[in-house]
Amino acid sequence: MNMREKIEAAAARYPDQRSAIMPALLIAQKEYGYLPGPVLEEVADILGVERIWVYELATFYTLFHTAPVGRFHLQLCDNVSCMLRRSEDLLGHLEAVLGIERGGTTPDGLFTLSTVECLGACEMAPVMQVGDDYLGNLDIARIDALLDRLR
Amino acid sequence: MFEPVLLRNMEVPDGHLLATYEAGGGYQALAKALREHTPDEIIDLVKQSNLRGRGGAGFPTGMKWSFVPKRAGKPKYLCCNADEGEPGTFKDRLIMERDPHQLIEGMAISAYAIGAETAYVYIRGEYVLAIRRLEQAIAEAHAKGYLGTRILGSDFSFVVHIHCGAGAYICGEETAMLDSLEGKRAQPRLKPPFPAVEGLYASPTVINNVETLACVPHIVARGPGWFRGIGPEGSPGPKLYCLSGQVLKPGLYELPMGIPLRELVEDHAGGPPPGRKIKAVIPGGVSAPLIPERGLDVRMDFDSLAAAGSMLGSAGVIVIDDSTCMVKVATRIIEFFHHESCGKCTPCREGLNWVVKVLRRVEAGQGTPGDLEQLEALCKGIFGNTFCALGDGAAMGLRAALAHFEHEFVAHIKERRCPFH
Ligand SMILES: NC(=O)C1=CN([C@@H]2O[C@H](COP(=O)(O)OP(=O)(O)OC[C@H]3O[C@@H](n4cnc5c(N)ncnc54)[C@H](O)[C@@H]3O)[C@@H](O)[C@H]2O)C=CC1
Ligand SMILES: Cc1cc2nc3c(=O)[nH]c(=O)nc-3n(C[C@H](O)[C@H](O)[C@H](O)COP(=O)(O)O)c2cc1C
Ligand code: SF4
Numbered sequence A: 001m002n003m004r005e006k007i008e009a010a011a012a013r014y015p016d017q018r019s020a021i022m023p024a025l026l027i028a029q030k031e032y033g034y035l036p037g038p039v040l041e042e043v044a045d046i047l048g049v050e051r052i053w054v055y056e057l058a059t060f061y062t063l064f065h066t067a068p069v070g071r072f073h074l075q076l077c078d079n080v081s082c083m084l085r086r087s088e089d090l091l092g093h094l095e096a097v098l099g100i101e102r103g104g105t106t107p108d109g110l111f112t113l114s115t116v117e118c119l120g121a122c123e124m125a126p127v128m129q130v131g132d133d134y135l136g137n138l139d140i141a142r143i144d145a146l147l148d149r150l151r
Numbered sequence B: 001m002f003e004p005v006l007l008r009n010m011e012v013p014d015g016h017l018l019a020t021y022e023a024g025g026g027y028q029a030l031a032k033a034l035r036e037h038t039p040d041e042i043i044d045l046v047k048q049s050n051l052r053g054r055g056g057a058g059f060p061t062g063m064k065w066s067f068v069p070k071r072a073g074k075p076k077y078l079c080c081n082a083d084e085g086e087p088g089t090f091k092d093r094l095i096m097e098r099d100p101h102q103l104i105e106g107m108a109i110s111a112y113a114i115g116a117e118t119a120y121v122y123i124r125g126e127y128v129l130a131i132r133r134l135e136q137a138i139a140e141a142h143a144k145g146y147l148g149t150r151i152l153g154s155d156f157s158f159v160v161h162i163h164c165g166a167g168a169y170i171c172g173e174e175t176a177m178l179d180s181l182e183g184k185r186a187q188p189r190l191k192p193p194f195p196a197v198e199g200l201y202a203s204p205t206v207i208n209n210v211e212t213l214a215c216v217p218h219i220v221a222r223g224p225g226w227f228r229g230i231g232p233e234g235s236p237g238p239k240l241y242c243l244s245g246q247v248l249k250p251g252l253y254e255l256p257m258g259i260p261l262r263e264l265v266e267d268h269a270g271g272p273p274p275g276r277k278i279k280a281v282i283p284g285g286v287s288a289p290l291i292p293e294r295g296l297d298v299r300m301d302f303d304s305l306a307a308a309g310s311m312l313g314s315a316g317v318i319v320i321d322d323s324t325c326m327v328k329v330a331t332r333i334i335e336f337f338h339h340e341s342c343g344k345c346t347p348c349r350e351g352l353n354w355v356v357k358v359l360r361r362v363e364a365g366q367g368t369p370g371d372l373e374q375l376e377a378l379c380k381g382i383f384g385n386t387f388c389a390l391g392d393g394a395a396m397g398l399r400a401a402l403a404h405f406e407h408e409f410v411a412h413i414k415e416r417r418c419p420f421h
């Protein structure tokens, strides 16, 4: 299925096209990596909904990116359960070895580093989401091994 | 020994597959419900069981279902709340990853009871594996006739759709979830009308948590008396507890409602790391006020925790030992609520902004003696004055930290530094 077909299939699940904006944005973001203005307009056109409705959602929800992110998005949880298991040491280490601050992307475009609220996996704190995967029970050695593997 | 009910397939290899679920008696409760009971009888069974909502508020499930108008002239909807954003909570994720058919069967029976033909499962977008497993399970259930038209030869037809969230805690609040499902920015609606009367697309809508729905097949299969026989009369049943933080054995535990918090933390989860003592425990996700060590004999059920000034909430039990600075914990919690405030009402949006500023200053050793009164005044301005429970949860949590650990706040201000660093 191409993107249009995927979006139309998603829209068929709802009695109202507006409900399909969120699923459509997720599909479009998978396709393009992020959601620049023209992509938002394409989504609005496919669904036949107001463009402003699409802009509104693309900027409200944190999983939607209107600017490009690195090839690997490292999302380290720093909420309470992870904090109690020293996630801030891991953040410091990541910032040092990648040479960026949280929110930044390495110049080669390989890594973006973010901190996120609870990932719902506190049993394996400290946790980081990398792409689709959760990596838990992290320590500095495991982080280094991960970075080696991704590079 | 308590036999796990909800978690019985957790460690079974391929527990997420239909064949495994069927081999353990899966979908027989659905068959029984359709064959032997009218929808009203199912609502009665659930009422008799005294099942209370596992999403945090503990509202009686059967009663909620009975508020759905019988003749609405509109389609009715079931929504499963799988947004699970409360820090310290991970039970719904594990049900969906390891035993998704339990949830699907629970949804099918619940939809039959309320007369819904369509359900949406609102899952937070980060839960990629849970989403994949649930998608597979829905497809399998369709292929076997447990979902779709005229299920198991009855007149009942029912489909389940997945709707992925996109990273906003507020979407777990049920009316914000409805707005999000309708393709709007997620902001809570005024209640009443409650969703059971006017919800998704202004139609009657029942919203239940994953764990609540997963209890339903067991109530139908084993009867309400069995369910009510587990734990205390006022809030019975098997219960999932999420243990995290400074304990030796973090993880998901299934035990009866009403188990003492101390037993849960010290016996089941192994207590604090060697050489450490427990300082406080947050019993129900960060929305629930913390309980200092001396209060750990409280029982883990809706009524006992409310009487103790806290709440069962999502049963996300976060253990804090004596190496940890409570000002830091409180600051991190309020930063979370401030970040997730949807911005609809002023006391929450602006009040939490101020609270974060004052707390950060105190934590950094730059607080002044008036800061604690200012925090109390800010809590007073927020509590009871917000549109949804997010603001209240933040204010209650901070008040508990101030009440039980005032000396730590005072020490930061007096010593002009964090005594723990
Ligand atoms: N599981 C999680 O991740 C999180 C859970 N929470 C929990 O959420 C709770 C607050 O949730 P709310 O939905 O604001 O509580 P609420 O008390 O307003 O509602 C609870 C449920 O009962 C229903 N209800 C209540 N009165 C009703 C009536 N008269 N008629 C029909 N239905 C009625 C509501 O529709 C809702 O489904 C907190 O206790 C907190 O523990 C909060 C954040 C995250
Ligand atoms: C800010 C906020 C966030 C919430 N998040 C969730 C959540 O992630 N999951 C959930 O089941 N309930 C959550 N709730 C509670 C729901 O509004 C609602 O009470 C619940 O889904 C009803 O289901 P139950 O009766 O089965 O518990 C939240 C409430 C508030 C105020
Ligand atoms: S209390 Fe906070 S989250 Fe709830 S409606 Fe008001 S601003 Fe939004």
Ligand code: FES
Residues within 6 Å of the ligand: A077, A078, A079, A080, A081, A082, A083, A117, A118, A119, A120, A121, A122, A125, A126, A127, B087, B088, B089
């Ligand atoms: S606090 Fe980090 S996963 Fe929950």
